Amino acid sequence: xxxxxxxxxxxxxxxIMLWQLNLFAQTPEITTIEYFLDNDPGFGNGxxxxxxxxxxxxxxxxxxxxxxxxxxxxxxxxxxDTLGKWSLxxxxxxxxxxLPDPEPPVKDIVELEYFFDTDPGFGNGSPLSxxxxxxxxxxxxxDITSISLGVHKLFxxxxxxxxxxxxxxxxxxxxxxLPDPALLPDIVSVEYFIDTDPGFGNGxQIPFTPNPLIDExxxxxxxxxxxGMHFLFLRVKDxxxxxxxxxxxPFCVKxxxxxxxxxxxxxxxxxxxxxxxxxxxxLEQPYDANPSADWYYTGTESVDSIPNDNIVDWLxxxxxxxxxxxxxxxxxxxETKAVFLLNNGKIVDIDGSTPxxxxxxxENNLYVVIYHRNHLNVITAYPVDTSSYCGLTYxxxxxxxxxxxxxxxxxxxxxxxxxxxxxxxxxxxxVNIADKNNVWGNDAGxxxxxxxxxxxxxxxxxxxxxxxxxxxxxxxxYVPD
Numbered sequence: 001x002x003x004x005x006x007x008x009x010x011x012x013x014x015x016i017m018l019w020q021l022n023l024f025a026q027t028p029e030i031t032t033i034e035y036f037l038d039n040d041p042g043f044g045n046g047x048x049x050x051x052x053x054x055x056x057x058x059x060x061x062x063x064x065x066x067x068x069x070x071x072x073x074x075x076x077x078x079x080x081d082t083l084g085k086w087s088l089x090x091x092x093x094x095x096x097x098x099l100p101d102p103e104p105p106v107k108d109i110v111e112l113e114y115f116f117d118t119d120p121g122f123g124n125g126s127p128l129s130x131x132x133x134x135x136x137x138x139x140x141x142x143d144i145t146s147i148s149l150g151v152h153k154l155f156x157x158x159x160x161x162x163x164x165x166x167x168x169x170x171x172x173x174x175x176x177x178l179p180d181p182a183l184l185p186d187i188v189s190v191e192y193f194i195d196t197d198p199g200f201g202n203g204x205q206i207p208f209t210p211n212p213l214i215d216e217x218x219x220x221x222x223x224x225x226x227x228g229m230h231f232l233f234l235r236v237k238d239x240x241x242x243x244x245x246x247x248x249x250p251f252c253v254k255x256x257x258x259x260x261x262x263x264x265x266x267x268x269x270x271x272x273x274x275x276x277x278x279x280x281x282x283l284e285q286p287y288d289a290n291p292s293a294d295w296y297y298t299g300t301e302s303v304d305s306i307p308n309d310n311i312v313d314w315l316x317x318x319x320x321x322x323x324x325x326x327x328x329x330x331x332x333x334x335e336t337k338a339v340f341l342l343n344n345g346k347i348v349d350i351d352g353s354t355p356x357x358x359x360x361x362x363e364n365n366l367y368v369v370i371y372h373r374n375h376l377n378v379i380t381a382y383p384v385d386t387s388s389y390c391g392l393t394y395x396x397x398x399x400x401x402x403x404x405x406x407x408x409x410x411x412x413x414x415x416x417x418x419x420x421x422x423x424x425x426x427x428x429x430x431v432n433i434a435d436k437n438n439v440w441g442n443d444a445g446x447x448x449x450x451x452x453x454x455x456x457x458x459x460x461x462x463x464x465x466x467x468x469x470x471x472x473x474x475x476x477x478y479v480p481d
Contacts, residue, residue: 293427
């Protein structure tokens with residue numbers, strides 16, 4: 001027999017696992033569990049524990065110790081089987097203690113005062129405005145005009161609604177005199193850079209009027225910065241040709257980012273917008289065209305006109321809620337939206353500028369799927385953060401293990417830049433002969449917004465077949481189905 005248990009002060013909670021083995025006959029079932037404290041009342045006279053008869057028992061039950069005195073006691077447990085035989089009695093030492101009385105409710109803070117260096121007595125410090133409550137979380141500006149230059153002690157304390165004062169908190173402060181601006185050299189250059197230092201003088205210059213002191217609100221364009229966490233550095237140079245230290249500020253470019261093989265221009269480092277330039281993008285989302293496609297979607301997203309000259313094409317973005325990516329099947333779909341793709345890889349809502357968001361609550365983990373009408377689909381390999389400062393952010397273009405299927409799920413378009421694989425014209429998440437015969441073959445020789453236009457130049461012709469489909473034939477997507 002074997003068991004295990006946990007002890008709590010007034011109520012004893014037991015987890016018991018018992019079994020009996022008989023090497024020569026069928027194991028009898030355990031039908032009774034009883035326990036007693038300190039003195040044995042005799043077999044069958046202990047306190048019975050409800051159970052379902054079985055050869056193995058794994059049960060939790062509580063033991064009432066309210067009538068037991070404080071201090072050490074002995075707890076005994078034993079079982080009886082269907083043959084009427086009792087087990088040996090197991091004994092455990094336990095100790096009952098009295099829990100402390102609950103703390104009284106916290107009183108409201110009604111006053112806050114401060115003073116420097118010398119205590120003027122309770123209630124005689126400089127008062128600060130507060131909102132009465134059990135705690136205070138405020139920022140205050142302290143007047144230091146009356147204290148001399150140098151080191152000082154700053155004291156704070158509060159009084160509660162019982163008229164009782166707290167202990168006094170002490171902070172060291174140091175008052176210095178600022179230099180006369182008339183004696184300072186002018187700041188003549190202000191520059192910033194993101195993540196990587198290009199060298200002094202090679203950052204992005206910020207126009208301003210030279211002055212010894214600068215107090216300006218800076219609005220910086222980060223539209224060309226990849227999604228994710230970044231670091232902004234700012235520094236200045238004075239008229240003596242001396243550079244300051246760089247001030248660092250972390251920031252996040254939120255959203256989702258990816259590339260399409262068909263239109264990525266490695267020389268420019270971005271995608272082309274030929275369909276948009278030629279007015280060939282539809283004003284309604286195009287993913288209701290093929291009911292047999294993995295991306296089939298009947299949403300009503302539409303625009304009066306294409307809202308941004310930098311839009312490449314329509315995409316679908318989909319939220320799946322699953323414990324892990326392998327289980328993120330269509331049964332876990334929570335939400336699907338039609339969105340736009342910009343030439344810098346950013347995915348935007350149908351307003352043409354803001355990153356898409358999901359409104360449905362995620363119970364397990366969020367995995368995001370991206371669909372394009374003639375490229376292989378992709379899904380995030382890891383859960384997408386939904387709550388932090390940089391939540392709902394993912395860069396598919398970075399490739400690697402961040403996409404389910406790894407490097408086999410996308411194609412490297414230039415060094416370190418990855419994109420979705422072109423040629424899946426029928427939306428079955430495979431590039432095969434059906435895409436050439438049934439999609440490109442039907443569209444060949446036609447212009448406009450065509451699913452067989454694998455290079456997305458507005459014309460379905462041999463270039464689509466010979467430069468993209470033939471090299472991608474045999475590729476498969478990795479989105480769980």
